[in-house]
Amino acid sequence: MASKRFALPGPLCVACGSCVKVCPLDAITIWKGIIAKVDSKRCVGCGKCAAECPASVITLVAREEAAQ
């Protein structure tokens, strides 16, 4: 069953890769060295990446909200 929320990096991401290191499901990749991208299907919304992100630009978004 999919989780209720997933991580969403904001445009001010510095692509440092801190989130990649802490993601327990390897759901995050750094796209072309520009921004972190989260595979929303794999993400369970644990929030580890958001807590680790030095720029605090990762937010946890409710799946219903994102779908609207």
Add this chain to the structure above:
Amino acid sequence: MKKQLHWYDRLWIVTIIYLGLGFFNILFAWLGLIFFCLPLILAIGGKDKLYCNHYCDRGQFLALLGGRLGLSRKRDIPGWMRSKAFRYGFLAFFMVMFFQMLYTTWLVFTGARQLGMSVRLLWTFNVPWHWAYPVEVTPWAAQFAFGFYSIMLTSTLIGIVVMVLFKPRAWCVFCPMGTMTQLICKVKAKEE
């Protein structure tokens, strides 16, 4: 689920070795050029931010201090500090200071200025460092080493301060090398 550790996950030791070597012999500061050139070479060579993501010793060092050793308050960085204006402004300031250091090296090379055996902290405070110059070499080479070590020590100190105040890798938000490599990646992505 614990992640598998790679050899590059222990590169934090490089920061300690580098700063330690420079304390005893300033000429080791020249090795710091690796930290300057490698991220740019990798980014230009199509490896994107591989250096920041895997090989950055300073990032790992700060993550170790702030994370495992618990020295960070783990608070959010202020909004202005993660803004593009601040990041690019800090990069510009850093570059001006870098070229000023190169100019000082040039003055020593031409004989217009004497070798200063001190480390300039936070671009302001001259700290005596003469014990780290045990063997005389060409003065300009020593001047460059003192200047480069000043940059490395200053940026490490700033990194430690923001690590304590905010999150472990808060330095990465406005790290000039990180900003430069991200800019290179953006330009390359546009070209594609």
